[in-house]
Amino acid sequence: MDIREKMLPVLRPYGGKEEVEALKEVVESGWWGKGPKVAQFEKEFAEKVGAKYAVAVTSNSHGTDLVMKALDIKDGDVINPTISFMATAMIPLWQENVTTNIVDVDPYTMCLDPEDVRKHITPNTKAIIAVNQAGVPAPIKEIRKFYDGLIIEDCAHSCYTPGAGQASDIAVWSLQAVKTMPSGDCGMITLNDEKLYNKLKEMTWFGVSSTFSRVAKEDTVTGKPGYTWDYEVDKIGYKCYMIDITAALCLEQMKKLDKHLEWRRHVQTRYNDELCEHVIRPPWSETVQYYCAKVPAEHRGELIDYLANKNIHTSVHFKPLHKYQIIKEHLTHPDREYPVAEKEWVKLISLPVHPAMTEEDIDYVIYWVNRYFDENL
């Protein structure tokens, strides 16, 4: 097979004229900040994932931080899985006097291992971040059997795996540029608790009620409808709300989500059916945020280079978080061992999967992965 000229990316967003039109409409509307598009997107997103409330934020990371601050997480530790993106280990460290209580994962799902969670809960554990790794649901029901504290479900990879966001107290989603429902960069918090919802909403903008919601209400001085300039602030807030420019992109991507996910599952099915026996299939994922295959550890580096030479970009999701020096310095238990993650992560390789791929792109990846093993095993 001829080597393609352009690199096939491992991940990428996919949009077209609908997104361009939606952006044009916002640009021309004269309201670029947080406004009607954000309100519409929050409503539709909450309905989509079966939550009562949704708070649109600038990212999953800021959303998780906001939840922790709203719930006064401090002076303790937060449990999270070692196979995850840096965010889940580091955001606890943004809180006052909190360490990151990283635990091992299940060798198949690569999500939190409930037994390791049970073993490492301390009297100081303030929350658990349960990551739906590559769209596969974290074992929240099992953890609930022995832990009744706060569980934040990290749905960065599970938009939308049916049931995602519903097993936990509160869920945080990522709509970052290469996620299944991408914008440039933003996220969402979903929950059912009205009081916490109102608090989070205000905390997205310095504790102030939003400008948009103050338009068209009664003016406090004139008593007439108009822009009310006055507001109360009774809490410390931040600045992490989504804006209409981003929400317009999200609304268009949400219309295409089912179609995009169907295509991602098609890529997954073809990889599952056609890759050679040296490639261990990942657990089935409804979103296929990543196709995290496993290959013999001694071949992974060479395979990554081989595929790069064929213009196929791959990645690894993820190097265990306990291996980063800065995280090591903030672990609840610096001497803990992670035998499962250590054994498994060296086999991980993420193959390209995104809605911009064609059948020929899928053929191309399958051909060169299989060819590598034909030549080398």
Ligand SMILES: Cc1ncc(COP(=O)(O)O)c(C=O)c1O
């Ligand atoms: C598991 C996980 N959590 C959180 C994040 C952070 O998401 P965001 O970029 O929206 O802050 C990511 C990003 O990839 C992720 O993979």
